[in-house]
Amino acid sequence: MRIGRSEADPADGTLIGQSNVAAELAELAQRNGWTASPAFHTGDRVWSHGEVHDLAARTTSALIDLGVRPGDRVMVAHGDGIAWVAAFLGAARLGATVVPVNPELTAADHAFMAEDCQASLVVAEDRTADRFDGVPCLTGDRLLGLAAGAAPGPVARVTGATALYAQYTSGTTGAPKAALHRHADLALYHRAAGQGVVGIRHDDVTLSVSKLFFAYGLGNALVFPLFSGSSAVLLGDRPGPAQIEEAVGRHGVTVLYAVPSAYANVAAECDGASFASVRLAVSAGEALNETLAARARDLLAAPVLDQLGSTEAGHAFCSNTFDSDEPGTIGRPLAGYELQIRDDDGGPVADGEGELWVRGGSVMAGYLNRPEQTARTLVDGWLRTGDRAERLPGGAYVHRGRRDDLEMVGGITMSPVEVERVLAEHPAVAEVVVAVVADERGASKLRAFVVPAVPDPDPARVEEELIALARRRLAPFKVPRSVELCRALPRTHTGKLRRFAVRNGNW
Template identity: 55%
Template sequence: MSHDLVTPLRGFAAGLEDLAYRNEWGARTAYLTEDGIWTHGEVYDTAARAVSVLNRIGLRPGDRVLVVLPDGIGWVVAFLAAARAGCTVVPVNPELTSDDHAFMARDCDARLVITTPELVSRFGTRRCLTIGELMAGAADADRTAPVPTDVPLYVHYTSGTTGRPKGVVHPQGNPAAYYHSVGQALGVRADDVTLSVSKLFFTYGFCNALVFPLFSGSSAVLISGRPSPSTVGTLVARHRVSLLYAVPSWFGRVVAEGDPSQFYSVRAAVSGGERFPRDMTERAARFLGAPVLNQLGATEVGCAATMNTLDCDVPGTIGRAVPGYRVEVRDADRNPVADEVEGGLWVRGPALMSGYLNRREATAEVLVDGWLHTRDRVVRHADGTFTHVARADDLEMVGGITMSPMEVEDVLRSHHKVREVAVAAVPDHLGASRLRAFVVPEPGITRYGLDTELIALARANLAPYKVPRSVRFVDALPRTSTGKLRRFALREPNFSPKAAEDSNA
């Protein structure tokens, strides 16, 4: 079986189709969707015909195409067709606000928007093509040869956990490197069936459900909406899913709400997107009857930088450096630190972003001499594994001391009545920062007295300055659509979650 790298000048889409042809994957199932089953050959043929539709409306090589679609075969065809036409694809979340969509279309200077009929009005006078029009036009169009190109393949916007999203630019050859490093280290096989809860328009889901299946000749299940644990369980059982990808908060939900008998076919699960403590990892693994492999990635890396694998899995860690990549832990002066010393994570490897779109200064802050600073705080251990401490923007300042709230969250989450918890420093009536725990209790429990129990638990296990001064009970924590905690939202004075109840210690 051949897995040659896709060369940049040759182009991503052309290289993928040639890879499928040489390995005789044309008749193999590529996607199981709500609209039916699509083979690898059908996917590439439809994309080649869809290029004719794009050409007819005046799209030219080098143009940027904003793809605002839910997961489905239309998303895959739109991405491959735009890439085959020599354009740069800009996939964004269709569930964002109209202001976010307008900002991204303007920021990337989109020449065309491919979207749903319901969202067309958001883009004003900008040229739009509905996914229905693209697919219908492709049905009776001629195949179009791929355009050789070295323009960036795609731009992914950051999730906006710290403010305005930034466009992250990736070259043509990066996805091949993702597969040859992360995909092969995970052991993705041609007979695997993937289901990624994380969506295609996010970095994590893009690798899981597009890159790995197309580079391995395997298949993926695509779901258009936000699936519940029950929905995922039904699809896993129906399609005998073998690889399951999600974020830690979703694995927490499936343990609480799901039916473990539906997940019998899963041979491995992968977690990414946020920190996954050891107790939660092991609980999810017991529920699934399969290892849950935690990894750490970033939009700027394009995939994972560190990962656990089936051959080397250390729950509670983010694993070792991905094959082919170098990872260092550095201090504020960019000097490497010793094992067991916390520092910033720096990554170097074959596939990093080329920069932030239209943000030269921001690029220079994180890309230095070929190394990328991910802004994660980590600790390296003697066995080569890393533990994630916090995002740099997740650190809290309390009484003049910088600390990670995740240590506090680990202690509070050990209480059997706590389902989720997040800790943030919020100003009191005098303007001084005080730690507050935002707690999602387990369903059906009595909240009375729980605040006192939690603060007592913290006092018994943490230094005094790490003990929350108050507890707020909430129905849900603020998260991005990728499942990442929006900690900055907790710090805002006007944060008012549904059914919030305050208790002060």
């Protein structure tokens, strides 16, 4: 296992990342006088750093009373809010492993993950709490109620190498797998991206459109505020442009994180004057084209920094920064990470395009219970990202798409194969491929390209029926937004589907 270096707290030089990170963060807030400073804004409530860490300590006791022990796994299938934060930090103090998952997944997806990670407890929302048969489950509100009446719990003695959380990511078959990260990793995210990219400050107010359940949002809205004494706005639902605009104006947001699709919609529907407080914005999760980036910069009157990260690396490892922004690129390697371009055989490429490999302290320990997939992805301390990239002569990198068949939808990695299997069941479908394409605003949307099985089908009816089928069977983010009929799909001379051509529409 490759363990990252510890991080020195800039305020007093104390090492962070050597033991229980939840306890270290509580001590950091106390030492630096942040206990009365805002940490999280949830609706009309402002939670101070001191209140958050006190709640986490009490949540530890509640979890112990519920039977959770060090090394157990606590699955959190809940929207962003103080219950999510309390569950994460409370379990971390206890020495349990947190398994954050998308609360909008289907019941089948949730059941698979709960069984796969062998969850000892699930924290869910009211509407989904009855779907976890055989696993103890309670709502976030119930957990907070138990914590309110509990005494502060003990801090488990762990090292920086101890498992802290396991975050699910998709595979080429569509079967999710969980990347294991350690207590030490959070400090590395903060050093590389919190400090290195945005220069996060004590008076910053963050809004991450991307949610806490996946890597980008976890760093943006939990790690960086707790390590810097700043605050974050937590919105329970996935916000649309109007909600983003309202939250920015209401809370005076200074640092905005989103995916390109969100920036496209904000640029199309919002008034730039509402974003006057924003000093910096960051984009990740999908490719950010230069036209959209320029529109977003004009609206926000602030830099929009493109970056690349992954669930396996924990957060960003290559990014533009406030001090060095090169539009059209994903910037340069961040502090603590090395990048290489390699060919299909894994050999280094001096010039040109190839697969991007990364090495750094926060690279996952491995996939939970997936030794073969771990061995294919982690090679001699290097992570195969599955991204194709090109290193420019000046040292910046350009992202050239995915090596595998995964797509990025709203910043979430998903396999189109799962969607295609569902749509292929429809009698009007002979062949189908699903890909992310840009709409008229430049926002990335999932589209199904269908070769019809019947002559002269009604395109509107086929689209309506296929989207309805997908909605019944799949999580919301996996449902195509549109359907396009075509005579044939692009294939090689051997019959292999050319997904790259589908994405670019050049066939």
